[in-house]
Amino acid sequence: MKLPTVPSLLLACLGGAGLLSACTTVGTDYAGPPVTPQAAGFARAGTPDMPATPADSKALAHWWTELGDPLLDQLVDRALQANPNLALASARVRQARASLRSEQANGKPKGSATALAAHAHLPTLGSGSGNDSGGDGGNNDSLSIPSSLNLYSVGFDASWEIDLFGGQRRATEAAGAAAEAAEARLADAQLSLVAEVAQAYVNLRSTQAQVALSNAAIERQQRSLELALRRVKAGTASELDITRLQGQLETTRSQAEPLGAQLDAYRDELAMLVGVAPGALDAELGADPANAAAVPLPPASVAVGDPTAMLRRRPDIRAAERTLAQRQAQIGQAQAARFPKLSLMGLIGIGGTHVSDLTHLDDYSAIIAPQLSWNVLDFGRVNANIEQSQGVRDEAEAQYRIAVLGALRDAEDALSRFRQRRTSVATIARAKATADRAAVLTAARQRAGTASLIDVLDTERQQLTAEQNLAQAQAALTNDFIALQKALGLGWRGS
Template sequence: MYQRILLSFFAGGLAAGCSTVGPDYAGAPAMPLPNSFVRAAGHGTALQASTWWIGLNDPVLVGLVERAFVANPGLAGTQARLRQARAVLHNEHANQSPRGGAKLLYAHARLPSLEDGGADSPQLPSRLDLYNLGFDASWEIDLFGGQRRAVEAAAASAQAAEANLADMQVSLAAEVVQVYVNLRSCQRRQALNQEAIAHQLRMLDLTQRRREAGTATELDLARFQEQLESTRADNGPLVAELESYHNALAVLLGVPPGGLDRELAQPVPVPLPPAAVAVGDPAALLRNRPDIRAAERTLAARTAQIGQADAARFPRLNLMGLIGIGGTHLSDLTHLDDFVALGAPQLSWNFLDFGRNAANLDKAKGARDEAEARYRATVLAALRDTEDALSRFRQRRVTVATLARATQAAGHAAELTRARQRGGTATTMDLLDAERTRINAEQRLALAEAALTNDFVSLHKALGLGWTQ
């Protein structure tokens, strides 16, 4: 019976919440998203792969990215923030429902006697036992939609947290690939440096013998000695650079520095991008870019929070109910037909707040305007990132092609010099000099190839690709 009383009491407030103050979110402000990228000439037409690094055809790299998605501490922290945002949303949904609880009370009191037995009569204390079992409930009626706006804001914030997680995945994948590419490039350059040292040692030895034979001068010997020591000096920074890449990659995968040294000790070629790289619809790509989605969802949350602040300026209606049974004996708890029931609506209005609510409303509006400005800035920054990445990638391809031809020519020249040396028309010194030129060309090409792949990575990062659900 008492359950029906409470249910009917609370059901009477369902029709009360009928208005929602504050602006409704009308979507992100219009931005001039292009139909095509200015710098995309010659890039093709549709690049949408979320796992774009597979196109580099390096199984070791693919495994490293997958491991980073599982073990990276920064990504784990972003996932934890997403869980927090979802918990806040669940809590705001729960705040729309009644609150109820049960209480069981036992009290023992020792009171002075209230009987008047005369001046000579002792005053014996009275003792009282009290047993009570009660159920209470309360419900704030959302008269002006403040709680509904709170749910809207929490939902948008949770979606922004999801987009931030996707943005973290994009950045993490790009960083893992770029560090790996730099590591492989450094291994190649270190090997070429060792090859150059070996050739210069031979040149120095030959010059030493020529000087002893009187066909070379002390100046020639000093010049080759200086070249050798300079090349040897380049090896130290290369070793330090290689170790730093090992350390960085290990930390990205959530292991201590040095944890990947043995696994990646064997040099392999730098992974190169595919011959054709296609770029899809700019507007669609940029709308799906995680940081833009996060900025848009943040704008939606700030818009809803204006309604929250506005609703605080209006009256609040709370419905409260109480049912209790009990008495001075434990057996009174079984008398279900002897209970106390109380229903109490409460209307409160903090109208004399000396401008506090108005200030909070102005603050919410300012936060919303800030979020809109940040959204616009994010879109423009994304456009710039993409155009810059497209330009660098296109120009780097030209550079790599030019250096590849130069390296091929240097290798061909070295082969011709070797043939001439075997035929007696070129000296060993000529051959060693041609080999030095070839090694230098290969070193420049190794740097350019790594830069090309890194520009390929930057292009995908600028387009916001590389995240999964």
């Protein structure tokens, strides 16, 4: 037998064991998530401007672009690139993928090559003299063993634990599901991040609009106060008018002062979400509220899709479902410990006491050693591990049902809020138009002498309140649109 035939024998044994390992896989195959209730409210969500039909997946993937604000688009892109929380989630995805590769490698043979060069020093051994009983004389024979020797060898060994009952296959299956769950959690973090950036941006623009309205009202009231002071000197106005004007001016100023702190807070929040230091975005976001961009508004028509598609899109539901698949596979992995394990080891090597012995390829040693082991005395440990795995699996199923019901509730609530908010904005807009008209008419009546200063101050106060209410309502409408997109799972996708 020549040396090349021994690896062939090893490969044949490994191949036969591989066929044997493919025969049985213990445990129950994952059959998909449990049946969950659908959202009955989606049927009534289909209004002329909110069609309950699936929207284009590409448009859904970047829903924030429908707000039509280029700076918001840039901030979202930058946040997706540099946010620390996303870096944390991405690191966990890499860990899960590496764990999957490790489990896949565990199911394959292991081999290593060895080389040895050793020098040994031994004690000198020999035999003494003896007499021949036949009387022919005495012979002195002696035998000596070298006191030192060299040893050289090279070899290759391989081992493989045959996956007879599929325990390793279940471990690989569980690791694959865990990796997919990590990817879904990353997508969920991306979706949440986009929503946070958009909401912070909308709140910033809304606050800037309120500051601009307050500053304009303060300037208008200051001009009225200066005019009243001139009229007092001319004897056509009273000190009471001055007091009333000063009181309204100070009230407006007191209401505007907290808005400055809110602006700083929203700027810093956006900077944190984008991954830069506080203050780094101040120039981009606009220091002068009077020249700031308006609050972005949602499109006139919003496609909400259907509940089944929503359950497929929401990354938190995908993560819960993949975790359920992982726990199901781990039950089979635990059950495989009940059965015997078969390991196959092979060894081949050449060597001797001289370096030249390494070239004698026909003088080798080879070992093929199968080993069967069975843990027959475990005092219930395996059964306990199986029961624990089943409990963990049941917990994962309950978590999945909770995630689905929570998602359906989120979607229903978000749809209802968004629908009602649009009606509210229209009502507030009409109230604001009425307040503007009343302020114009009252000012004209005052100039004509048919309205008092109190009437003018009252209509101006109502006008400012209506303007601020409309700005806040428009921002709330856009925030409800953002919340709706998040509830429907229409987040950023890498594909």
